[in-house]
Amino acid sequence: MGNSSRDGGRDSSPVQSVDRAVTVLEILARQGEAGVTEIATELGVHKSTAFRLVGALENRSLVTQDVDRGKYRLGVGILRLAGATAARLDLVQEGRPVCERLAQEVAETINLAVLADQTALYVDQVAGPSALQTRNWVGQRIALHATSNGKVLLAYLTPGERAACLAPVLERYTEHTIVDRRILDTHLTDVRRRGYATTVDELEIGLTAVAAPVFNIDGGVVAALSASGPGFRLTQERVPRVAEAVRRAADEISRRLGAP
Amino acid sequence: MGNSSRDGGRDSSPVQSVDRAVTVLEILARQGEAGVTEIATELGVHKSTAFRLVGALENRSLVTQDVDRGKYRLGVGILRLAGATAARLDLVQEGRPVCERLAQEVAETINLAVLADQTALYVDQVAGPSALQTRNWVGQRIALHATSNGKVLLAYLTPGERAACLAPVLERYTEHTIVDRRILDTHLTDVRRRGYATTVDELEIGLTAVAAPVFNIDGGVVAALSASGPGFRLTQERVPRVAEAVRRAADEISRRLGAP
DNA sequence: GCGAACTGTTGCCCATGATGCAACAGTATG
DNA sequence: CATACTGTTGCATCATGGGCAACAGTTCGC
Numbered sequence: 001m002g003n004s005s006r007d008g009g010r011d012s013s014p015v016q017s018v019d020r021a022v023t024v025l026e027i028l029a030r031q032g033e034a035g036v037t038e039i040a041t042e043l044g045v046h047k048s049t050a051f052r053l054v055g056a057l058e059n060r061s062l063v064t065q066d067v068d069r070g071k072y073r074l075g076v077g078i079l080r081l082a083g084a085t086a087a088r089l090d091l092v093q094e095g096r097p098v099c100e101r102l103a104q105e106v107a108e109t110i111n112l113a114v115l116a117d118q119t120a121l122y123v124d125q126v127a128g129p130s131a132l133q134t135r136n137w138v139g140q141r142i143a144l145h146a147t148s149n150g151k152v153l154l155a156y157l158t159p160g161e162r163a164a165c166l167a168p169v170l171e172r173y174t175e176h177t178i179v180d181r182r183i184l185d186t187h188l189t190d191v192r193r194r195g196y197a198t199t200v201d202e203l204e205i206g207l208t209a210v211a212a213p214v215f216n217i218d219g220g221v222v223a224a225l226s227a228s229g230p231g232f233r234l235t236q237e238r239v240p241r242v243a244e245a246v247r248r249a250a251d252e253i254s255r256r257l258g259a260p
Numbered sequence: 261m262g263n264s265s266r267d268g269g270r271d272s273s274p275v276q277s278v279d280r281a282v283t284v285l286e287i288l289a290r291q292g293e294a295g296v297t298e299i300a301t302e303l304g305v306h307k308s309t310a311f312r313l314v315g316a317l318e319n320r321s322l323v324t325q326d327v328d329r330g331k332y333r334l335g336v337g338i339l340r341l342a343g344a345t346a347a348r349l350d351l352v353q354e355g356r357p358v359c360e361r362l363a364q365e366v367a368e369t370i371n372l373a374v375l376a377d378q379t380a381l382y383v384d385q386v387a388g389p390s391a392l393q394t395r396n397w398v399g400q401r402i403a404l405h406a407t408s409n410g411k412v413l414l415a416y417l418t419p420g421e422r423a424a425c426l427a428p429v430l431e432r433y434t435e436h437t438i439v440d441r442r443i444l445d446t447h448l449t450d451v452r453r454r455g456y457a458t459t460v461d462e463l464e465i466g467l468t469a470v471a472a473p474v475f476n477i478d479g480g481v482v483a484a485l486s487a488s489g490p491g492f493r494l495t496q497e498r499v500p501r502v503a504e505a506v507r508r509a510a511d512e513i514s515r516r517l518g519a520p
Numbered sequence: 521g522c523g524a525a526c527t528g529t530t531g532c533c534c535a536t537g538a539t540g541c542a543a544c545a546g547t548a549t550g
Numbered sequence: 551c552a553t554a555c556t557g558t559t560g561c562a563t564c565a566t567g568g569g570c571a572a573c574a575g576t577t578c579g580c
Contacts, residue, residue, distance in 0.1 A: 014316035015567065017538065018281040022320040022337075029341045031401075032376070032383055036557055046540045051558065056274035060282040070557090074341060077282075081289045081338050121292055276537065277567065296528055306569050311529065330528090 020045065021053050025062060025074065033073040091214070091223055092124045094256040099126040099225070102249040106242050108229035111137055112214070112253075113149035114222065115157075118165045120150040128229070142203070145170050145184055146177050148211035151197035152224035155188040156213055162188075176201040196243045197224075200231060208234040210243045212250035217258035225250040280305065281313050285322065285334065293333040351474070351483055352384045354516040359386040359485070362509040366502050368489035370509075371397055372474070373409035374482065375417075378425045380410040388489070402463070405430050405444055406437050408471035411457035412484035415448040416473060422448075436461040456503045457484075460491060468494040470503045472510035477518035485510040 020043055027034055027042055034042075040050035054072055057063035061077030091112065099110045103126040112124040119141035144150030144165060154162055162185075170179040178184045191197040196212045203209075211226035227246050228234070234242065280303055287294055287302055294302075300310035314332055317323035321337030351372065359370045363386040372384040379401035404410030404425060414422055422445075430439040438444045451457040456472045463469075471486035487506050488494070494502065 014319045015277050015281070015312055016565095017275050017277050017567085018313060018316040019320065021275070021278040021281065022317070022322060025341050026320075030376075032381055037555085047556090048541080048558075049539055052275050052538080053278060055558095056278040057282070059274045060279065060286075062282060078338070078341050081285050081334060116292065123292060297526085307527090308529075308570080309568055312567080315529095 017053065020049075021057055024050070024053050024057060025078070028063065028072060028074045033071040035071045039072075091253075091257065095124060095214070095223075095225070095253045096126070098249050098252050098256070099124060102126075102225075102227065102245060103128050106227050106245050108227040108234060108242070110249075111149060111226045111228065113137075113142075113147075113153070113211075113224050113226070115144075115153045115165070116141065118144070120144055120147055120153060120224070122149075123223070143171060143173070145179075146173050146199065146203040147226075148197045148199045148209035148228070149224040149226045151188060151191050151199065152211045152213050152226075153221065154184075155191040155197065156221040173203050174201055174205050176205075178202065194243075196247055198239060198243070200236075206231050208239070210234075210239055210246055212243070212247040213254075214250050214257070215254040215259035219259065222257070223253075225253060277313065280309075281317055284310070284313050284317060285338070288323065288332060288334045293331040295331045299332070351513075351517065355384060355474070355483070355485070355513045356386070358509050358512050358516070359384060362386075362485075362487065362505060363388050366487050366505050368487040368494060368502070371409060371486045371488065372513075373397075373402075373407075373413070373471075373484050373486070375404075375413045375425070376401065378404070380404055380407050380413060380484070382409075383483070403431060403433070405439075406433050406459065406463040407486075408457045408459045408469035408488070409484040409486045411448060411451050411459065412471045412473050412486075413481065414444075415451040415457065416481040433463050434461055434465050436465075438462065454503075456507055458499055458503070460496075466491050468499070470494075470499055470506055472503070472507040473514075474510050474517070475514040475519035479519065482517070483513075485513060 023043060024039055027039055036051050036054060037047050039054065040047040043050055043053075054063055058065065058072070058075070061075045061080075063072050063077075064075035065072050091114070095112050099112065103110045107128045109128055110126045111122050113120040113122045115121070120143070121141050122137035125137055142150065144154050154165065157165065166181070166184075170177070170181070170184070172179050178187060188197075196210055198208070198210045200208050207228060208231045209226050209228035211224045213221045214223040214225055216222045225246055227242050283303055284299055287299055296311045296314060297307050299314065300307040303310055303313075314323055318325065318332070318335070321335045321340075323332050323337075324335035325332050351374070355372050359372065363370045367388045369388055370386045371382055373380040373382045375381070380403070381401050382397035385397055402410065404414050414425065417425065426441070426444075430437070430441070430444070432439050438447060448457075456470055458468070458470045460468050467488060468491045469486050469488035471484045473481045474483040474485055476482045485506055487502050
């Protein structure tokens with residue numbers, strides 16, 4: 001059974017049984033449903049082999065069987081995996097050109113972050129033209145209370161959701177980190193009122209950031225868009241103008257995602 | 261690493277490497293992206309093992325890597341698999357209650373079929389109350405030109421698409437099968453005009469069927485809905501009334517799918 | 521700028537898990 | 551009712567999956 005190659009493709013042979021399992025999934029995607037014998041024939045393996053491959057996928061809900069001894073089809077596990085991918089793909093794909101323009105406009109590092117496992121998960125980043133930049137945050141999970149993105153994500157949660165997301169004791173990163181819950185809650189009320197959040201020296205000394213919410217078609221906040229840079233560049237005077245640009249860019253991404 | 265069990269779950273141990281590969285996908289779905297060492301740690305395997313598992317998934321586009329030696333994320337292959345599942349799941353889920361009512365109303369076998377690989381792929385079936393029924397078509401791919409579902413699917417294709425779907429020589433199943441392209445094209449123009457297709461003794465002697473189109477949110481035809489039964493029951497006199505019921509039911513499914 | 525500490529990647533050898541075989545149970549069909 | 555199919559299972563074999571050691575590349579602290 002051939003191994004499809006791709007640009008920069010791996011030359012080492014793949015794990016054969018994983019490769020076969022993926023072929024099973026593709027057969028089921030193409031045909032809607034299929035039986036063990038049919039799958040075995042298309043794979044070129046014994047039907048007991050096909051049966052075990054299908055069984056392994058069924059155990060993890062990637063494949064399901066309508067009735068015992070019946071035909072198999074793709075299961076909800078595929079949709080769960082895709083759900084994780086597609087929504088984030090949409091956000092990043094729709095957001096990327098907006099982020100690039102904003103990076104040019106404000107000449108700072110632009111980030112998109114989503115709420116994930118009670119942290120701000122950074123899903124995209126576009127660097128400004130300056131040589132001095134923040135490091136790459138993508139893939140990292142950063143504390144909510146000490147980042148502008150995190151503050152935005154927190155600001156639009158219900159009190160219950162917010163309580164669930166914040167540890168009883170907030171971690172102090174610098175002497176400027178807000179660790180008192182009541183001060184944080186008041187601050188987040190202000191974030192919602194103004195439509196953007198700021199941090200100055202709260203995650204680390206010398207780092208200033210400003211963020212605004214990205215809404216989806218249901219009117220909920222699905223991400224926060226931020227600009228960040230060194231404090232000597234992102235001065236207090238400059239913050240309102242940068243915040244306005246970030247807000248407009250976040251609104252643009254929201255519209256692209258179908259927000260009202 | 262534990263194997264999640266499920267109701268009616270398989271007791272035999274699954275194919276371990278497939279199981280591990282699925283766990284890799286779930287890790288990436290949950291975290292957005294991860295590196296080889298992190299995946300290995302969560303799987304409890306050596307990082308060379310994780311590397312090969314990820315490589316096998318990457319070969320098939322289920323996983324992708326942003327830059328060489330960088331972190332991995334879920335790839336478009338997942339979306340391709342899910343695309344095959346979700347759209348069909350929608351159609352079948354939205355269509356099922358309508359099919360059940362229609363089966364009761366017209367007392368014949370009801371089918372939903374989609375265009376797949378130049379055939380009519382049957383994706384759902386509800387039997388009428390009669391003891392005499394057609395066999396189960398679900399999962400089968402039947403010639404377009406000799407079925408009412410197929411005629412509906414053909415009728416709404418562009419001339420180019422239609423030419424691509426039909427073999428140069430149409431297969432004759434009975435003496436009533438339409439195998440002349442010009443006669444078929446004229447017939448399909450009529451299908452579009454009337455809003456439904458019929459076949460009498462064209463796929464097999466004694467089998468009568470009537471089908472109508474199902475539209476989606478974009479206004480395109482995504483499926484055909486049919487009622488079929490023996491000719492002595494689905495008489496010529498009865499066909500117009502059954503056709504009208506099938507049309508109304510197809511319109512109902514179309515509305516549920518968001519058709520204009 | 522350099523060394524240490526990490527990462528991802530690779531070749532190789534062997535232990536083990538994937539596989540095919542034979543057989544069985546269940547279902548469909550003539 | 552017998553035959554011919556299907557899906558499923560236990561078992562023995564061997565081909566492959568896997569870990570190890572090492573390497574190349576990158577990051578980071580001093």
